[in-house]
Amino acid sequence: MFSHKEQMKIVIISVMIGSILCLHYLTFPALRYYHAVYRMLFYLPLVLGSLWFGMKGAVYICVSVSVLFLPHAIIQWEWFSVDDFHRFSEGVLYIGIAMILGFLVEREKKKHRALVRVRSLAAVGKAVSEIAHDMKTPLVAIGGFAKQVFKKLEPDNPDRKKLGLVIQETAHLESMVREMLDFGKPVELQFTEIDFNELVSDSVRVAQPIAKENGIELETDLATSLPSVVLDAPRVKQILSNLITNAIEASHAGDRVWVCTSLNSLGVVLEVSDHGDGIAKEYHESIFNPFFSTKREGAGLGLGIVKKIVETHGGDISFSANQEKGVTFTVRLPLRPET
Ligand SMILES: Nc1ncnc2c1ncn2[C@@H]1O[C@H](COP(=O)(O)OP(=O)(O)OP(=O)(O)O)[C@@H](O)[C@H]1O
Ligand SMILES: [Mg+2]
Structure with missing residues (x-):
């Protein structure tokens, strides 16, 4: 499902999240300033996840960090103190940033893919029309001469069938070349x-x-x-x-x-x-x-x-x-x- 490179990225993000969570759970809850710094560290895997996996990555990280951090948030809960409000707004900000990052990365990726497609189509189109153009004349000649010889052969001539096949296949190649030429040309519409x-x-x-x-x-x-x-x-x-x-x-x-x-x-x-x-x-x-x-x-x-x-x-x-x-x-x- 995931390529080796993607698996490595998932491992890096998981290790980061795991380490930050360990820091939280192993540090005494009263050391608030430490916890505030650790919470900021959560932005690192979020940014990486969004850049590497787009919206999907951002959502997965948001959900897993929220679920895994929830027990710690409950331990620290002080019944609507100023600190609670701080932590809550930080969480909302975290989710907001994840969504915006995911959306922006996804949009950029889409734009990039479209650009690559347009460029490669233009290059392919040019190459195709050059090849097709060079193939057209000899194919028309082969088809034309084969038809002339075909008409001259007696109906019971054993070579007639073979020549019939040559004509049929040449016609098929000609239609492919026509399609290739069409593909290379920009479409001009007559409404x-x-x-x-x-x-x-x-x-x-x-x-x-x-x-x-x-x-x-x-x-x-x-x-x-x-x-x-x-x-x-x-x-x-x-x-x-x-x-x-x-x-x-x-x-x-x-x-x-x-x-x-x-x-x-x-x-x-x-x-x-x-x-x-x-x-x-x-x-x-x-x-x-x-x-x-x-x-x-x-x-x-x-x-x-x-x-x-x-x-x-x-x-x-x-x-x-x-x-x-x-x-x-x-x-x-x-x-x-x-x-
Ligand atoms: N209705 C369909 N059902 C199943 N597969 C399809 C259908 N239409 C297209 N495809 C798939 O998409 C491919 C590309 O289609 P496309 O029409 O571009 O080329 P093609 O039919 O193979 O060749 P040609 O240039 O002669 O049309 C097909 O080879 C086929 O695999
Ligand atoms: Mg087709």
Whole structure:
């Protein structure tokens, strides 16, 4: 659960708290000035714990120090004397500082993670588009020439099947390269006023043949009376196509995939839900990362592109495990771009 480094940190904090508590319990209660200094020492593990473990660390330290110190506080209790009031306000201050420290550290960590992600995405995007650009021309040539030779071969030629495979695999590589090129480019949106449900229905219609081929029922549950929205229609279709394809790929024959729309206070909501095997917990942090894929032939760019398009629209995307089985991806998009 904890790495070796984290275990060491926990030991350091525990030893500090233990030593301070020993000082308290082994010093005669009447030596108030000593106890006042020892109480101040509690800030050391608190600061370290908050810095190392954020809000969780701060809360754990606060609770354990309070519980372990309670018997001593009871021994020193003088029925509402000035000293009692001092000790009580010190305790409140201690908890307050712990919460503020934990909150600030957590916020900084989040900002740092976002910055690292943006920087690494930009670097990956640049490298990917350079590679994809160099791969595109030879791939188009291979595919084109293979098709020409394929057409000239007699139907009973034994090499026809092999060449068919070359064409199929080249087409697959070409589509991966197209995705990689798309990933490297900044998303520029062309806004138009559209009927969101119609757009969803179109995308579902396009995906129906693949769903059928895999024995999957693709169903829709569209909200009535959705207002018209101002979005980039082809890009939103890209979102739908990627999410529906993933849902179909995750499903087993006989399963159902649902595509639903609704309205909330911020805009339109799109949900794509399947009854597949779901996403393992250890992959939760990675699925939106470029090139993360658990599929033999997956480029691992679909969700990265989807996230980029959604965020460029000012929306957000999340996913959650379904109660029985599978996963639901939820996309929230504003009704119109912010001006
Ligand atoms: N509906 C889903 N159910 C289970 N796992 C999913 C689902 N959607 C995505 N994933 C996981 O997230 C990973 C990343 O998805 P993503 O769409 O980015 O790439 P991919 O589907 O593997 O490849 P491609 O680039 O062809 O889309 C998948 O490989 C899969 O492990
Ligand atoms: Mg995909």
